[in-house]
Structures are given as structure tokens and as C-alpha cells.
Amino acid sequence: MEVILKEDVNKLGHRGDVVKVAAGYGRNYLLPGKLAIEATPANKAVIEQMKGSAIRKSAKEKAQAEELSATMAQVELEFERKVGENDHLFGSVTSGDIAQQLEAKGFNIDRRKISLEEPLKQLGEFHVPIKLYRDVTTHVKVTIKSDAPEETAAA
Missing domain, CATH: 3.40.5.10 (Ribosomal protein L9, N-terminal domain)
Structure with a gap:
């Protein structure tokens, strides 16, 4: 057919x-x-x-996607999560979490456009690709920190 x-x-x-x-x-x-x-x-x-x-x-x-891509390249997202041994998260940061924070910053991005192969489960900095259009992909910097106060070495 x-x-x-x-x-x-x-x-x-x-x-x-x-x-x-x-x-x-x-x-x-x-x-x-x-x-x-x-x-x-x-x-x-x-x-x-x-x-x-x-x-x-x-x-x-x-053209709109390229314009949005240029704006989103400057965006940095921060997440605070509970951390266990070896800086391993108790939860994870998913594409839904990223979409929620982007929406709070004024970007209405569908979570299915966020190309996370698997949820982020480690502390650190990550560059997450977001497919805005067929040939337009941008990266957003995602930083995951511990929610515990920094432990200082007491002498």
C-alpha cells in the first residue's frame, strides 16, 4: 500500500x-x-x-531550533541528591528531572527530546544532549552535587 x-x-x-x-x-x-x-x-x-x-x-x-540551541548552550542545571558511599546517588537524575528544571528556567522542552541513555547516578558534571530538531542538537551542562554539607577536615 x-x-x-x-x-x-x-x-x-x-x-x-x-x-x-x-x-x-x-x-x-x-x-x-x-x-x-x-x-x-x-x-x-x-x-x-x-x-x-x-x-x-x-x-x-x-531557524527557531537553532536560535533556541544557542540560548540553551549557556544553561547550567544543578541538582542536589543524597549520596552514599563512593559518591553513588541514592536516587538518580532522569530526563524528566532535567525537563522540569528547564521548564522552571523558561524552556518548554519535552522530556523525550532529552537524549539520556540511562539516568545519571554519579556526582559530577555531565553534558546532556537535547535534540531540538532533525539536525539541531544542543548540550546542557548538568551538575550533580551532594545535599550533605561539605565536611571539612578538622585538625
């Missing part, structure tokens, strides 16, 4: 692409989810017009 994608679909294609998919995948997922339309001759003519507007929209979104 041939369909025209109305939105970007992971591992399938981008908005405006004409792709062949299994009939069940198209009928049960793409079409009801409004992610695609059937590739009829009439729809193909309409999609040509949509491609022009999609290119303009894509360029605008990319």
Missing part, C-alpha cells in the same frame, strides 16, 4: 514522502492516526502544494 506521510514518522520517512507500507500498518496505524493519507492521484497533486508549505515551515522551525 502506498501512502503520503503528513507528519515525520520514525524509521519510515519525513512529511510529504510517498512510501510503501504493509496494508495493515497503513490501515490500522498511519491512516487513523492522521499520520498519512492514501497515495491517490488527487492526493499526490495536493501533496505537491503541501510540500512547498512544508519546506517553508521546516526552514522556519529549524
